[in-house]
Amino acid sequence: MLVHIELVGILILLIYSSSIANDLDTVLVVAESASIQSLSVNGSISKVAVPSQSVSRAVAIDVLASEGKLCWSDVRLKTISTGYINGSASKTLVRKLSVPDGLAIDWIGRLVYFTDTGLNVIGVTDLEGQHTIMVVKDNLDKPRAITLDPAGGYMYWTDWGATPKIERAFMSGRRRETLIDTGITWPNGLTLDMVRRRLYWVDAAYNRIETSLLDGTARRVVMKASSDIHPFGLAVQGSHLYWSDWSDNSLYRTSVENGVTTLVTYLNNRPFGIAVYNSSRQTGTNACSNGNGGCEQLCLAEPSSAICACSAGVLQEDNKTCNAPGQYFLVADTSAIRGLAIVEGETMAVDTIQPIQTHQRAVGVEFDSKRGRIFYADVVTKAIIQVAADGIQKVVLTGLAAVEGIGFDWTTDNLYFVDSSHNVIGVVAVDKPLNIILIRNGLDKPRSIVLDPVEGLVFKGWVLLPDSSYR
Numbered sequence: 066m067l068v069h070i071e072l073v074g075i076l077i078l079l080i081y082s083s084s085i086a087n088d089l090d091t092v093l094v095v096a097e098s099a100s101i102q103s104l105s106v107n108g109s110i111s112k113v114a115v116p117s118q119s120v121s122r123a124v125a126i127d128v129l130a131s132e133g134k135l136c137w138s139d140v141r142l143k144t145i146s147t148g149y150i151n152g153s154a155s156k157t158l159v160r161k162l163s164v165p166d167g168l169a170i171d172w173i174g175r176l177v178y179f180t181d182t183g184l185n186v187i188g189v190t191d192l193e194g195q196h197t198i199m200v201v202k203d204n205l206d207k208p209r210a211i212t213l214d215p216a217g218g219y220m221y222w223t224d225w226g227a228t229p230k231i232e233r234a235f236m237s238g239r240r241r242e243t244l245i246d247t248g249i250t251w252p253n254g255l256t257l258d259m260v261r262r263r264l265y266w267v268d269a270a271y272n273r274i275e276t277s278l279l280d281g282t283a284r285r286v287v288m289k290a291s292s293d294i295h296p297f298g299l300a301v302q303g304s305h306l307y308w309s310d311w312s313d314n315s316l317y318r319t320s321v322e323n324g325v326t327t328l329v330t331y332l333n334n335r336p337f338g339i340a341v342y343n344s345s346r347q348t349g350t351n352a353c354s355n356g357n358g359g360c361e362q363l364c365l366a367e368p369s370s371a372i373c374a375c376s377a378g379v380l381q382e383d384n385k386t387c388n389a390p391g392q393y394f395l396v397a398d399t400s401a402i403r404g405l406a407i408v409e410g411e412t413m414a415v416d417t418i419q420p421i422q423t424h425q426r427a428v429g430v431e432f433d434s435k436r437g438r439i440f441y442a443d444v445v446t447k448a449i450i451q452v453a454a455d456g457i458q459k460v461v462l463t464g465l466a467a468v469e470g471i472g473f474d475w476t477t478d479n480l481y482f483v484d485s486s487h488n489v490i491g492v493v494a495v496d497k498p499l500n501i502i503l504i505r506n507g508l509d510k511p512r513s514i515v516l517d518p519v520e521g522l523v524f525k526g527w528v529l530l531p532d533s534s535y536r
Contacts, residue, residue: 101126101137119148119155124337125168125179125210129192130344136177136192138165145179147192150342158194161401161422167211167222168338171236172347173354174364178220178236180208187211187222187238189363196362196376197420200238210255210266210299210338216349218368219279221264223252231255231266231281237365237372244281254299254308254339258321259346265321267296267308274299274306274319288324298339309336361386377418379406393417395439397427402441402452421452429471429513431480433495440480440495442468449482451495462493462500470513472523481523483511490514490523 099120122141128134128150136147136158143162148155159165163183170177175192178200187201187208201208206226213220213236221233221244229249234241245252250270257264257279265276265287272290277283287306295311306319307329316329316336352371358364360373373380378387393406404418425445432439437454440461448463449471466486473480481492481503488508493500515524 101135119146124166126338127168127170127177127340128342129170129172129175130342130347131172134192135340135342136168136170138162138168138179140164140166145177145190147177156194158190158192159188159197166209169211169213169220171213171215171366173215173349173351174357174366176363176365178211178213180211180222182207182209187220189236189365191363198363198374198376200236200365200374201234201241210253212255212257212264214257214259214279215366216351217279218351218366218371221255221257221279223255223266225251225253231264233279235365235367237367237374239367239372245277245284253297256299256301256306258301261321263321265299265301265306267299269295269297269311272296274308274324276321286324287321288319288326290326298337300339300341302341302343307339307341309339311335359385376420379417389417395430395432397423397430397441402427402430402439421456424448424450424458428469429482431471431473433473433475433478435475440471440473442471442482444469449480449493461495470511472514472516474516474518476518481514481516483508483514485510485512 101120101123121139123137123139125138127136133150134147135150136145138145143160143165144157145159145162145165145168146155146157158177162181164181165179166182167180168177176189177192178187178189180187185205185208186199187205188197188199190197205224206228207224209223209225211220211222218236219233220236221231224230224232228246229252230243231245231249231252232241232243249268251268252266253269254267262279263276264279265274267274272294274287274296276285276287293312296308297311298309300307304321306321308317308319310317314332314335316332317326318329319326351366352358353364353366358371358373362376363374364371365374373385375387378389381388393404396403396405401420401422403420406417421439423441424443426443427441428444429442430439439452440449442449444467447465449461449468450458451461452458461480466484468482468484470483471480478495479492480495481490483490488505488511489502490504490508490511491500491502517524
């Protein structure tokens with residue numbers, strides 16, 4: 066049986082061409098495990114496209130030809146990054162993902178869409194990494210490849226979970242529909258032919274390449290291999306499909322007209338994703354073309370329209386600006402602290418602040434409304450950490466054991482904590498290097514703590530009175 070996923074010796078190919086019709090102008094850009102390099106069609110390496118210190122194990126890749134940029138996902142670093150194709154200005158856009166398998170650039174809105182097979186979400190971030198949201202969060206099971214039609218306002222993706230399928234939705238995540246859900250098992254690569262208005266995909270279980278119209282109809286087989294192959298990445302260039310094959314570490318080219326397939330080159334390592342670098346492919350306009358569609362944060366294209374979205378704050382009545390509500394919940398999960406508000410008309414709580422990426426695993430969380438600070442207890446690093454209003458994090462107290470609950474006294478700027486391993490309750494002065502243990506006897510696995518600073522009370526299943534007695 067073929068192994069479906071193996072993250073060893075990962076390699077990405079990016080086809081660079083100045084003309085869609087002239088194969089002689091084609092240059093390959095290869096990401097081989099911890100580096101991305103360009104090479105000529107005969108396989109000779111010419112130069113490094115992305116510095117090795119910026120890449121650990123890249124998987125998905127796409128380009129923004131008008132700006133000379135490329136974006137890639139890294140499954141070891143669990144990130145989405147960008148940089149110029151000349152190797153300069155590498156920058157991380159999104160951190161602390163799980164398995165970012167797929168990626169595609171909206172060249173009109175300057176957005177990066179990505180899939181995460183571990184979190185089972187489809188997300189979008191801007192090319193500055195300032196705003197990130199999840200546009201599809203429900204009923205996903207191992208989403209992988211993703212491709213966009215920014216001018217048409219649609220996104221398409223594959224899912225190789227328990228019920229394999231190809232789906233599409235507006236680029237806002239709305240109007241989701243299943244296109245293909247029969248005769249499909251391992252839909253790895255996916256690409257969109259903007260000229261022929263057709264969708265192409267490779268299936269590693271059936272050893273074939275298939276195509277359909279953009280609504281899933283008129284489906285047909287383009288190429289069926291006579292022996293076992295394991296196609297993964299897929300890209301279209303002119304009248305040919307380029308695809309990577311894990312079975313012999315190679316790159317092939319298949320005619321979209323008659324399925325005739327020829328070998329392009331053998332590679333030293335296992336090939337992964339493929340994209341086409343060609344400015345003539347990335348054309349068109351949509352409702353986000355001018356002034357970001359009037360949106361303060363994210364402009365998400367739809368057919369003949371667009372909607373604005375907020376990664377931090379709630380969309381206001383003008384449907385363009387974002388403001389934080391006066392009240393919201395601070396929630397700590399395994400990777401981030403989020404501010405969630407219940408908004409009328411929304412079926413799920415919405416983010417009101419940019420999610421705060423935590424060190425390891427945040428459990429207890431508190432806030433200082435006067436200074437805009439957030440505090441959290443991390444049970445992995447065994448520390449209490451402060452997040453300033455500008456996002457800078459610093460350790461307030463370390464050397465703890467199992468701190469799960471914290472409480473902030475806004476009258477004194479003291480932070481109280483419980484340690485269920487040491488069975489103590491302590492307090493630390495947030496802005497001074499001073500901490501003391503208040504109670505070390507009579508406790509058995511204390512977990513949460515709540516303060517009433519006005520009355521001078523601490524609640525933890527009992528009350529600490531102002532005269533220091535407790536019951």
